[in-house]
Amino acid sequence: MGAVVIGLFALFAAIPREIWIGIAAVVVIGVVIYFYRKSRGSTAGVSQGDGRPGHSAFHAEDRVPVATERRVSRSAVGRFVDDDEPVSVAAGSVSTPSSFRVPAVPSSYGPATWVPAGKDVTVAGILISGGLVYVGTSLSTPMGANDPCLIDPSKSVAKHGDYTERQMDYWPSYSEISATARRAYLNWLAGGRKDPEADIGYVFIFFYGLERRAILDAARDDAAKADWPVIAAELRRLLGIYGDKSGSFRNYAGSLLDWVSLAEHPEKAYLKPIPNFPKTYEVPLYIRAALGQAAVDGVPVPAPLALAWARLDPTSYLRMPATRCPEEFDQLFVLRYRELFGEGLTLPKNKTRLKLVHRPASAGFRGYNNLNLTFGDTPDVTVLTAPIRKLQQVVEAVTKELEPFSRYVGKNPDARHALEGLLQLPVALWPENALETLQTLKARIGDGTVVISFQELLTNLDARTTLTRDRTLALARTLASMGIGVEPDVLGGAKLPKPEDKVVLFAVPPGEEESRSTPGYQAAVLTVDLASAVAAADGDFSTSEMEHLRTQVQSWVHLRPDHIHRLLAHLSLLVTTPVSLTALKRKLEPLDSAARETMAAFMATVAQSDGEVSPIEVKMLEKIYKVLGVEPRKVFSDVHAVAAGAGAAVPTVAKAEETGFRLDPARIAALQKDSEAVSALLSGIFKEDDQPQPVATEPQPEIEAETEARPSGLLGLDEAHSALARLLLSRPEWTKEELGDAAADLDLMVDGALETLNEAAFDKHDVPFVEGEDLVTVNPELLEKLEA
Known part of the structure; x- marks a missing residue:
């Protein structure tokens, strides 16, 4: 102990005298300032704010006597809010002390609040309508940072920002992007989240909020789960605008749409209306679940579900008539499907089990595991190739049948429902007003006959031009299908009527088949x-x-x-x-x-x-x-x-x-x-085919250039390996047992099939398709390349 004291004394003695003088001066000055401030504080009678960000020193409505009030300038308050600097407020001596209240925290500060659909919120002076965003200064993630979707009003926002420009990295976060990018994002939100020219990064920031609400919040909050239908509708809207712009967004949003559509595992989904889904590299999970349930129950696949499967299957190719005339294609598909399969196709119960593993887009999900849904023994029948091949045959037949109508619509987009176009369709596909016209004409005929000019008939049916020979024959066939016969018998070879010529319409009893060749x-x-x-x-x-x-x-x-x-x-x-x-x-x-x-x-x-x-x-x-x-x-x-x-x-x-x-x-x-x-x-003597016709002949059909290339197998693989590849891409990890079931459904050997997939991936993108042995992992780098 004595040695320590001696050492300290020697240390102090070594300090120069000038330093001791300086220390003494600082101490004296500090004591003077302390007592001076204490004296001033005891006489001012002012209660100051707590100094927290977002609080000013007093409310604007609090007042002191004019003779003694000293106001705080707007610039001082602004600095306090923006820079977290304390503000000192001084006032003259008064006989009665005045009391000042600490202001309430602004509503948008503190823990984040979910703004419901249809509600408005103002951030940085910008009115954002429609809701579906988180606003606040705190929305934690397992990694400790704020969620990237959070709109933090304490962050600075620039006066201008262009959301059509790229201003952020691959994993954007509202708190980390620049003030200019924040302004651009808020502008995009204020504009209704619908400008197709917006950079996809802004769409992703908004999507992160939907993803958090639909999965994390809904896991512990029934109110959040009640938002699933609203979120599903918003996802479909966004996919309609930005789905073709970004394959990555299309796949992430499609997966979340699957989640909110099936999180409650609806029973007998094949009997329910089919929601709208975007077309991606795999059949949407809702469709796969409905098909699997039909297979388990042993019931035929209803026509609407078969149509959705045919449309959304990634191996199905829809040519121009199907894309140009989607309503007519859907109606005709249902008609022909029922003609071929009656109540519908019956599917086998295969081995591959249905499962959804959601791969979140938001970095806010880091630390959360097991984001998956399972469906018991429900099989994934879309692995099988035979059923979809049958549907593709129906698709091709219907497409070919629609080609004349598609060509007419392509040349006459404003006359889609004119008689010239409708004559290219089965009468069952005619619009309601055209069918009503036919029914009115049929009622007028009754059991007798009606004699009118050919032009009057065409006018009643909304013909825009003089009909060609082929369309005149088509009109006769259409009327015959409605139980209306026409004389002259153009279908039997009679001379085609001129517009001013008379025609006789008569009732054909139901069930009678006309034969003119006897x-x-x-x-x-x-x-x-x-x-x-x-x-x-x-x-x-x-x-x-x-x-x-x-x-x-x-x-x-x-x-x-x-x-x-x-x-x-x-x-x-x-x-x-x-x-x-x-x-x-x-x-x-x-x-x-x-x-x-x-x-x-x-x-x-x-x-x-x-x-x-x-x-x-x-x-x-x-x-x-x-x-x-x-x-x-x-x-x-x-x-x-x-x-x-x-x-x-x-x-x-x-x-x-x-x-x-x-x-x-x-x-x-x-x-x-x-x-x-x-x-x-008399053979041939009384036929009128060789006589001059009063109408133009039908022009030769033109071969239409297809705007969409016919898809080949994924990575250039054959049908079976391509089907396996698409299945593997539906989730990041697979057990060897699950892969064995999938390969068996496709008549493949699992080890050889995986080797084939890896070789194809190396040839195309210089990366493997899968990695691992007992637990096989799909290479995320490959998935990003495919999405791009």
């Missing part, structure tokens, strides 16, 4: 044409002649009902537009005399098919014989020959009954035989 019908048309021509030859197609012909047509029971309906409509057209007798004679000139006599005898047979021949029929037959170049006097001999049953072509006489006359089977067979003979003679 000899009986062709011969009957000739009979009606000849009869009407000779009846109108004298310039007077009388009502009695018309009714007589109608009665004749209705008595021809050797014809099918659909033929009778069309012949009656054809007869109504002949009343307004009779067949030219001169034109008929010219057409019949190539026939020799024997053929003409055969035709004349057939007319006589048909005339008494009802068991009798009236004087008016005899008169008409004489005119027909004359047109055919056959001696009119032969009418009586031919009629008597029929009645007597003479000649090979003469039918059996019908027996009279109380209800009138009817044909027995033998007579029907004879008429049909004679019809075939006459039809053979």
